[in-house]
Amino acid sequence: MTASGPVAQLEQTIDKIIRQTEEEILSGMESAAGQSSQALDDAIPALEQEYEKIIADGRKEADKISRQIVGSADLEVRNRQLLALEDAVDGVFVRALEEVAAADRNGADYAALMRSLLAEAVSVLGSSDVVVHASAQDRDAVQGILSSDYAGAELAPEPLGCMGGVRIQSKDGAMTFDNTLDARIERLKPLIRKGIASKFGAGN
Amino acid sequence: MSGSEAAAAAASKGGVQYSKIAEIKGPLVIVDDVENAAFDELVEVETRDGEKRLGKVLEVGNGKAIVQVFEGTTGLSVSGTNAKFVGKVMEMPVSREVLGRVFDGLGRPKDGLPDPIADRFIDINGEPMNPEQREYPKDFIQTGVSVIDGMITLVRGQKLPIFSGSGMSHNLLAAQIARQAAVVGTDDEFAVVFAAIGVQYSEAEYFKRSLEESGALKRSVLFLNLADDPAIERIITPRVALTVAEYLAFDLGMHVLVILTDMTNYAEALREISAAREEVPGRKGYPGYLYTDLSTIYERAGKLVGKKGSVTQVPILSMPSDDITHPIPDLTGYITEGQIVLGRDLFRQGVYPPVNILMSLSRLMKDGIGEGSTREDHGEISNQNYDAYSRAQEVRALAGIVGKAGLTEIDLKYMGVGDIFEKEFLSQSIDENRNVEETLSILWKVVSQLPKNELTKVKDKYMDQYYQGTD
Secondary structure, eight states, X not given: OOTHHHHHHHHHHHHHHHHHHHHHHHHHHHHHHHHXXXXXXXXXXXXXXXXXXXXXXXXXXHHHHHHHHHHHHHHHHHHHHHXXXXXXXXXXXXXXXXXXXXXXXSSHHHHHHHHHHXXXXXXXXXXXXXXXXXXXXXXXXXXXXXXXXXXXXXXXXXXXXXXXXXXXXXXXXXXXXXXXXXXXXXXXXXXXXXXXXXXXXXXX | OOHHHHHHHHHXXXXXXXXXXXXXXXXXXXXXXXXXXXTTEEEEEEOXXXXXXXXXXXXXXXXXXXEEETTOOTTOOSTTOEEEEEEEEOEEEEOGGGTTOEEETTSOBOSSOOOOOOSEEEEXXXXXXXXXXXXXXXXXXXXXXXXXXXXXXXXXXOBOOEEEETTSXXXXXXXXXXXXXXXXXXXXXXXXXXXXXXXXXHXXXXXXXXXXXXXXXXXXXXXXXXXXXXXGGGGTHHHHHHHHHHIIIIITOOEEEEXXXXXXXXXXXXXXXXXXXXXXXXXXXXXXXXXXXXXXXXXXOEEETTOSOEEEEEEXXXXXXXXXXXXXXXXHHHHSSEEEEBOHHHHHTTOSSOBOGGGOEETTHHHHOSTTTSOTTHHHHHHHHHHHHHHHHHHHHHHHHHOGGGSOHHHHHHHHHHHHIIIIIIOOOTTOOOOHHHHHHHHHHHHTTSOGGGOOSSOHHHHHHHOOSOO
């Protein structure tokens, strides 16, 4: 046996091991590639599903945000409109009240108005045995009506701070009925507001 | 004389102010020497400082009138208080403009905006619906909450209360329904009227913010009566809310969902007045007429023949001590058309919404689901889930005694169905809006855990189409 015999044998064994390892690695790689490819194929439908879900969720979210933005913008605009309308209505109201306050009190119409306001107030209380309160400007006119039509009624010594009309009170002070122009306007305010707003094209 | 002229004439007259106050007792003011007052007439009570509070006449006779003051009698004294009888009942100004607005419990603006320009002024007590004119409710309302849409379906014109308990998540559910509710398959307008009765400030803020942020406020009207507002105001809150709802529904043709939370606070206020009037108390101190009174609220729901709109009610009540036999849920159950019951156990497990479906029922569901409304298999798959979940509960109870090892294979499958039902169908996040298709798909997924031969309540054709199991 020569000295090269065992070396050659060793080399052969090493070559064999290398070949075998190479084959194992290649076969392992092939199988891994096959498995990866299979896993990829299997994952595609799940991925597509996930992709569609993300898109659908995104659309839902976008829709939600869009509704939110449009909704609050609509409300903001509407609220500004309401405030602007209210300012306009208030302006008309103030102007109208100024005109009422400055109305001519010497004409027959105003005397008739005072007479009817007083008659209505007396009829609501159900007695003419009352104390009548009136503004400083109306006191003379009211006194005239009381003297002629309501013998039991008396005019309160203190003038009433109002635009016009009367407030009457039973003599024991238990019942009061306010028939001043101020009180009547206050009671009618919601209806008057609606009327004014409709002139601006608002309301139903 | 036209309608508006008549209204103007009536309004201009005003009323008489009386200054003889005989007694102030709890929320009641007894006025002496009163002539011509009418039952339910609106009264303006003026304090010594000129502050005005609203009230209504409860009783008249022998020259006396008993006035219930909505804003409470704190600070009032017998001398110096005046009561003005306005000559009309309490009215709510209504118009389309009320949409998107926030009001207090008496219907006064709470959002810093002016009073709405009224189209009409409507008596808050409403007019009884002519039974002959009522139309049977049969159209689906989608709430986006699976358990309601899938198994306790709400239909337009129905009154379906939520029975909850103290501290449970009913307010979250109420807000979610308010945000998400919609009518499907029609272009008809939809609106939500939300009345919070005696709620905490934080809850009221949550409702408001939740509607604002979702963009749903523009189709909603909010009435907020807070816990620190006078209790008596709570008597009025549901009535003003329903008045607005009826106007939107029957005058403007909208489908309106009214959410009233919490009706227990309403009944407490009723008890307070009853006690002050020294009436003979009924069960748990509530007045004997509690049933009649509740019906005057709940019966203001429905559809009318020849009218396009509808009023659907979801009143929410928290049952004291979770007691479903308590007079409030008990009497409510007699009037309404089913109930949604929230379960304490589910709530403790962290399930939202914690709806106990075995105790819940929508009596009108069958008419609002199926082909043409939701989907043809809806009724059957809902029944199958009800059956399976009920069996799962029995199996859970059995497992508690014999242990899991003592259960059969099919028992274990039913246990699995119970778990998946609670985790995937019942549980839903508070901003998750599921459409009815998604809901039905989950219902199929739940029962598909069982073999086909266990599904005895669904037709084969639906099984072929929707069953997702491997069996």
